[in-house]
Amino acid sequence: MIAARNLTVGCRKLLSTSAYTVRSHTCDELNASNKNEKVSVMGWLSHKRMDRFFVLRDAYGSVQAKIQENSELKQLLKELPYESVIRVDGTVVDRGENRNNKMKTGDIEINVEQLTVLNKASVNIPMLPDVKSNEKTRLKYRYIDLRSDKLQRALRIRSEFVHNLRKFLVEKSGFVDVETPTLFRRTPGGATEFVVPAPPPNHGMAYSLPQSPQQFKQLLMVGGIDRYFQIARCYRDEGSKGDRQPEFTQVDVEMSFTTQEGVMQLIEDMILSAWPESLIHLKPKSPFPRISYSEAMTKYGIDKPDMRVSWQIEDVKTNIFNFLKKNDGDKIRVIVCRGAGKTPISNSTKDEWKRLIQMNENGRNFAICHPSHKTWFKSLKNEKILEEFGLTEEDALVVCWGESDGVYWTLGQLRNYVAEICGLRSKNVVTAHWVVDFPLFSFEEGHLVSTHHPFTAPVDKDKEMLYDEDNDRLLQITGQHYDLVINGVEMGGGSIRIENSEMQRHVLKILSEPTEEMEHLLNALSHGAPPHGGFALGLDRFVAMLTSDGNPLTPVRDVIAFPKTKNGKDLMSDAPTTLSEKQLERYGITLLSNDQKSG
Secondary structure (H helix, E strand, O other), X not given: OOOXXXXXXXXXXXXXXXXXXXXXXXXXXXXXXXXXXXXXXXXXXXXXXXXXXXXXXXXXXXXXXXXXXXXXXXXXXXXXOOOOXXXXXXXXXXXXXXXXXXXXXXXXXXXXXXXXEEEOOOOOOOOOOOOOOOHHHHHHOHHHXXXXXXXXXXXXXXXXXXXXXXXXXXXXXXXXXXXOOOOXXXXXXXXXXXXXXXXOOOOOOEEEOOOOOHHHHHHHHHOOOOEEEEEEEEEOOOOOEOOEOOEEEEEEEEEEOOOHHHHHHHHHHHHHHHOOHHHHHHOOOOOOOXXXXXXXXXXXXXXXXXXXXXXXXXXXXXXXXXXXXXXXXXXXXXXXXXXXXXXXXXXXXXXXXXXXXXXXXXXXXXXEEEOOEOHHHHHOOHHHHHHHHOOOOOOEEEEEEEOHHHHHHHHHXXXXXXXXXXXXXXXXXXXXXXXXXXXXXXXXXXXXXXXXXXXXOEOHHHHHHHHOOOHHHHOOOEEOEEEEEEOOEXXXXXXXXXOOHHHHHHHHHHOOOOHHXXXXXXXXXXXXXXXXXXXXXXXXXXXXXXXXXXXXXXOHHHHOOOOOOOOOOEOOOOEOOOOOHHHHHHOOOOXXXXXXXXX
């Protein structure tokens, strides 16, 4: 029997990753200190050459093995397809002058004494790990793609981060891990939810898959579980995006007898304590800076600004651009993109600048000045513009005019776009900050909606304004809502909740939400609910940012073992599928043809 060897990782002593297996080592463990040892390693056939040399790969790394020149095993290796699962028994030897400095195990190789095929792969394997394949192929054969270095690294970083989170919350902070149901009922407000038809004896009824455990965690606070967390599965009936799947995971945290400051400090400590050791160079410093919602909108034109980019929206103090105004009330604002002109003008970046300028020519309410395109400067007496804003050949200028909200929104989008062209949003840096003081309500499509969700409490000084019937007054209420923004992406958000049953009922009435859907929560709040608040961190989004050295635009499917496509399909299993007549009958479902729908 192979003895388990103790490995020290940080302050923990772990059993060898070969414990409880029939191998002696993993493929990445062998080095010069193992010279002349008899070893047994197992994994996938990754490379081969000359019918003698081959590379064995497992979940931890790779190692080269060598078959003797006159061995009958050469024919076996020659006929063996890539990605076959094999076992190699042999002796570790020094590679001498043939050592490979690019491999962790490159100082040694294994002299093969026995080669056992544990499972022969198909000759017509559709793809190979770490060999570029199209997205559709990678999703259809995800189990092969999972063998790639990229996905192995991503899922192990994810596992480390979640493990560290649990340690911090349970061992250091006294939180209780509680699982909540995924068969629930409709939640007012927010995204559309998936419905699950109920079986007999509940024909005609349905569950909803919750978009978050929001109500359950509040109910746990009422129940005296005053420090709750969960690595929670959540669902939203919307198409997959780069940063969101129909099913996703969030780190859900709720705490009683706390304040906004208390929750924000908890989340900072939690994230920094759980930060993977291998990515320590990206770790931001605490405390995270804070800006108000209004400051974010007026300085950056967006409520989740990327602070790796220093450019801010500026007022125009002279009448130099007044000729652009179409109406007396029009606003004119600019962003001076310092250093944007230094960006090397490759064909692709030149095309992007050209496209922006053409958008203005097509009647948009903004214009771009860039050193590579002099026309716009000349038409506006560029010497005055250069003097007004202190522009040099290394800068660019974005000008926008029109209605105030539209100007800020447009500049916010252009700030991000120009920064991407200049490569500023791909810097391997992590900047984290809080956005606070959001309005409690917003106005959309002619009626009031929650800026965050209907359970967010107003700040104390604005509570009386809740009972004002004037919409303009209601829109002035500030909510106890806070978003964590990292590199220009909202990584999570939270709030202090409404613990008073009558106030919660009133807010639902303001939002024209039926209280019948919420009687269970309203009743619970009336039976002694403590003040409470919490936060939800988008785990997929956060890990995607970590594994890409701070790039917040990395698709979350790159850190999910079995993701969906943009239209919600699982290409590997071909889900979703049609229901049989028997299943339809059990759930009392009748499917209508297109003609019946239109009739």
